[in-house]
Amino acid sequence: MPELPEVEAVTRKVRRDSVGARIVEAAVLRARITLPDDPRVVEARIAAERIAGAERRGKNILLGLESGLTLHVHLRMTGNLFVIPDWRLHPHRLSAWFRFDDGRALVFEDSRGLGTLRLLDQQARRNMLAGAGLEPLSKAFSPQALSALAAASRQPVKLFLMDQSKIAGLGNIYAAEALFEARIDPRKAACSVSPAKLKSLHGSIVRILKDAVKSACIAYSRPGGFREAEGYSPAVYDREGEPCLRCRRTLIRITQGGRSTYYCPGCQR
DNA sequence: TCGATCCTGTAG
DNA sequence: CTACAGGATCGA
Numbered sequence: 001m002p003e004l005p006e007v008e009a010v011t012r013k014v015r016r017d018s019v020g021a022r023i024v025e026a027a028v029l030r031a032r033i034t035l036p037d038d039p040r041v042v043e044a045r046i047a048a049e050r051i052a053g054a055e056r057r058g059k060n061i062l063l064g065l066e067s068g069l070t071l072h073v074h075l076r077m078t079g080n081l082f083v084i085p086d087w088r089l090h091p092h093r094l095s096a097w098f099r100f101d102d103g104r105a106l107v108f109e110d111s112r113g114l115g116t117l118r119l120l121d122q123q124a125r126r127n128m129l130a131g132a133g134l135e136p137l138s139k140a141f142s143p144q145a146l147s148a149l150a151a152a153s154r155q156p157v158k159l160f161l162m163d164q165s166k167i168a169g170l171g172n173i174y175a176a177e178a179l180f181e182a183r184i185d186p187r188k189a190a191c192s193v194s195p196a197k198l199k200s201l202h203g204s205i206v207r208i209l210k211d212a213v214k215s216a217c218i219a220y221s222r223p224g225g226f227r228e229a230e231g232y233s234p235a236v237y238d239r240e241g242e243p244c245l246r247c248r249r250t251l252i253r254i255t256q257g258g259r260s261t262y263y264c265p266g267c268q269r
Numbered sequence: 270t271c272g273a274t275c276c277t278g279t280a281g
Numbered sequence: 282c283t284a285c286a287g288g289a290t291c292g293a
Binding site for chain 3: 078
């Protein structure tokens with residue numbers, strides 16, 4: 001489920017529930033999620049650590065440990081990370097769990113198991129942060145910055161928006177939603193989108209992500225896991241064949257970079 | 270830039 | 282049964 005808004009909601013909740021907690025035992029249940037590192041080594045290095053902080057960068061969750069190591073979690077398609085009140089009451093489909101000294105546990109739930117878990121030293125952490133693109137909800141993500149990035153890319157603008165090394169955190173849903181709101185054809189090369197549309201796109205990205213963060217925080221606020229995103233309903237995503245909310249033309253679905261793109265052939269040009 | 274791949278679940 | 286899934290990476 002997670003793009004930036006959902007990852008932000010998860011991170012805030014994990015921060016609230018786990019900062020200060022002492023881990024007494026760690027278990028990696030799917031060996032491949034720590035590749036290329038050995039899961040046993042990761043477990044051993046985490047045990048006895050205290051969680052010092054929780055941050056989000058793009059779609060990445062970074063849990064700071066008191067030793068200076070960083071636990072890097074990526075939820076990919078179906079991951080979720082949350083604290084449960086009793087470590088013995090595991091949900092199903094866990095990729096990993098971390099038992100606290102107070103009996104609670106931080107669990108990494110993931111039905112598809114594509115999510116990853118890695119331990120970063122200070123240098124690896126810096127590299128990770130340096131490699132990520134602009135935070136779309138930060139000051140650095142200005143209209144000018146977006147224009148400069150777009151000018152340098154000949155990719156279709158939808159794929160450009162999803163490139164995590166340029167802008168960090170947009171995924172398939174919110175990229176499509178932002179392009180709809182800004183009336184841009186997703187197939188158009190990023191460098192060929194007009195300055196006026198790019199300006200509009202910048203506003204749409206920020207507005208849509210801020211709204212979605214709010215919705216996601218509500219959706220994830222219940223104890224345990226998450227619920228359907230209440231409040232946020234996409235205008236184009238997953239609405240193939242339905243009428244455009246702006247011009248009533250039938251929305252269509254195409255494939256870009258192996259993923260579905262939904263858009264309105266009438267008002268996105 | 271395309272397609273396959275990592276997995277499991279669900280909808281049609 | 283097939284197609285597809287809110288992600289990312291790899292090789293052709």
